[in-house]
Amino acid sequence: MSDEVDIAEENIELNILAAIEACRHRPSLPAKGSCWFCDEPLPAMQKFCDRDCASDYEAEEAALARAGRRRGNDLHAE
Numbered sequence: 001m002s003d004e005v006d007i008a009e010e011n012i013e014l015n016i017l018a019a020i021e022a023c024r025h026r027p028s029l030p031a032k033g034s035c036w037f038c039d040e041p042l043p044a045m046q047k048f049c050d051r052d053c054a055s056d057y058e059a060e061e062a063a064l065a066r067a068g069r070r071r072g073n074d075l076h077a078e
């Protein structure tokens, strides 16, 4: 049973490491205390929950850039 817990914790750790690694590719994006993709509260240094949020954010940002609009702090502009 404890093995399962260990594996779960290891996966969380790997996800955090992957998220930190993903952020290294985007040094311009500041940590804001929550996930840039889903706004989940996070530790101050973390920008994404995990690799999924990081890659989803990148995909969404790329789509918005193609549409001629960048995601900013004015999410409620409409």
Ligand SMILES: [Zn+2]
Binding pocket: 035, 036, 037, 038, 039, 040, 048, 049, 050, 053
């Ligand atoms: Zn997230």
